[in-house]
Amino acid sequence: MSDQSSMPAAPGVLPSGNATADSAADNFVQVVDVVKKFGETAAVKGVNLSVKKGELFALLGSSGCGKSTLLRMLAGLETVTSGKILIDGEDLAMLPPYRRPVNMMFQSYALFPHMTVESNVGFGLRQEGVKKAELKDRVAAALELVQMSRFAKRKPHQLSGGQQQRVALARSLVKRPKLLLLDEPMSALDKQIRQRTQIELVNILENVGVTCIMVTHDQEEAMTMADRLAVMSEGQIVQLGAPNQVYEFPNSRFSAEFIGSTNLFEGNVVEDEPDHVFVESPDLSVRLYVSHGITGPLGMPVTISVRPERIALTRKPPEGTFNWGKGVVKNVAYMGGYSLYHVQLESGKTVIANMSSLALSEIDSPTWEDEVYVRWSASAGVVLTS
Numbered sequence: 001m002s003d004q005s006s007m008p009a010a011p012g013v014l015p016s017g018n019a020t021a022d023s024a025a026d027n028f029v030q031v032v033d034v035v036k037k038f039g040e041t042a043a044v045k046g047v048n049l050s051v052k053k054g055e056l057f058a059l060l061g062s063s064g065c066g067k068s069t070l071l072r073m074l075a076g077l078e079t080v081t082s083g084k085i086l087i088d089g090e091d092l093a094m095l096p097p098y099r100r101p102v103n104m105m106f107q108s109y110a111l112f113p114h115m116t117v118e119s120n121v122g123f124g125l126r127q128e129g130v131k132k133a134e135l136k137d138r139v140a141a142a143l144e145l146v147q148m149s150r151f152a153k154r155k156p157h158q159l160s161g162g163q164q165q166r167v168a169l170a171r172s173l174v175k176r177p178k179l180l181l182l183d184e185p186m187s188a189l190d191k192q193i194r195q196r197t198q199i200e201l202v203n204i205l206e207n208v209g210v211t212c213i214m215v216t217h218d219q220e221e222a223m224t225m226a227d228r229l230a231v232m233s234e235g236q237i238v239q240l241g242a243p244n245q246v247y248e249f250p251n252s253r254f255s256a257e258f259i260g261s262t263n264l265f266e267g268n269v270v271e272d273e274p275d276h277v278f279v280e281s282p283d284l285s286v287r288l289y290v291s292h293g294i295t296g297p298l299g300m301p302v303t304i305s306v307r308p309e310r311i312a313l314t315r316k317p318p319e320g321t322f323n324w325g326k327g328v329v330k331n332v333a334y335m336g337g338y339s340l341y342h343v344q345l346e347s348g349k350t351v352i353a354n355m356s357s358l359a360l361s362e363i364d365s366p367t368w369e370d371e372v373y374v375r376w377s378a379s380a381g382v383v384l385t386s
């Protein structure tokens, strides 16, 4: 929602004393050394994170990695075992539940089945004792925002999944939280509605200007929606950044494989200069060349990640002495505007290339068992050392 180009390369760093107005906005939500143990098992193992005011931040990771637990601690529904959480400078643990400036929308939406849409949305305000006229206005405005005004008198069972989701969102926003937490907000929706809803939701949140932390295990969803995201694994954040940063510069095999699909070549560094490295890999008969240096000794084992859309197929042997392989087409997955080619190299390694229909027409669309070459440029690969 905010301008991604102005974001620092290594966000998530905590401020050091004398806070300025800028750093207060940069550190609107601060998670400091947070640990959560359930008995002997630690679900969250020392997480540090700061989220900017107005930002849409996504927590991403495989099942059981601690996403919901972290979110529930941010909501104040779960206490921290150690560490602390600050929201707008206030320690969450010190605030009684009714003063916590947070609202969480649950995966199940948790609408009251016997209440109409408008009663559901107004429920929290009635609890707070908001006056009737104001309540009516705020509910109407919230329903308008999610385009559900004409369903105000319906009950939840008379709504589709996507409509229920919007009612739940209106119910969260009507209380004007400083921080909105969404746990798998789209999981009840099918793929088509989901994609449309993702864009709608981003627009609504942008209009309201609320800071939002969202949990998802769908990496495409996180990439489309979030300003920044954190990849979690086993209770820890393994990488944090803007979606394009994490996608283009994964810092580990885990990140590279989790965010998008990729081709991984394992090998050893045989030449390391400030501006390039050569790697020899049993997967390829030629060397791999990457146009950036690394820190580490010669011979060091590394993995090179090359995204499928960076790989080109050719019928003729490439001319260069690096970054190509000869193989046979083993599978073609037609995806509409592009196709995924699975090419088995002579080494046995399978490489996946993402080819646009246009690019394929230029090489007379290879098919099963055709002999082809894969190649990629010096800037296509990223060297991973962990």
Ligand SMILES: Nc1ncnc2c1ncn2[C@@H]1O[C@H](COP(=O)(O)OP(=O)(O)OP(=O)(O)O)[C@@H](O)[C@H]1O
Binding pocket: 038, 042, 043, 061, 062, 063, 064, 065, 066, 067, 068, 069, 070, 217
């Ligand atoms: N109340 C609890 N008591 C004991 N263990 C728990 C409790 N809540 C969560 N856990 C454990 O903590 C770990 C993290 O759970 P969490 O619900 O945060 O995962 P998640 O990342 O949200 O996963 P999913 O994508 O499946 O929702 C899991 O191993 C889970 O079994």
Ligand SMILES: [Mg+2]
Binding pocket: 067, 068, 069
């Ligand atoms: Mg969860």
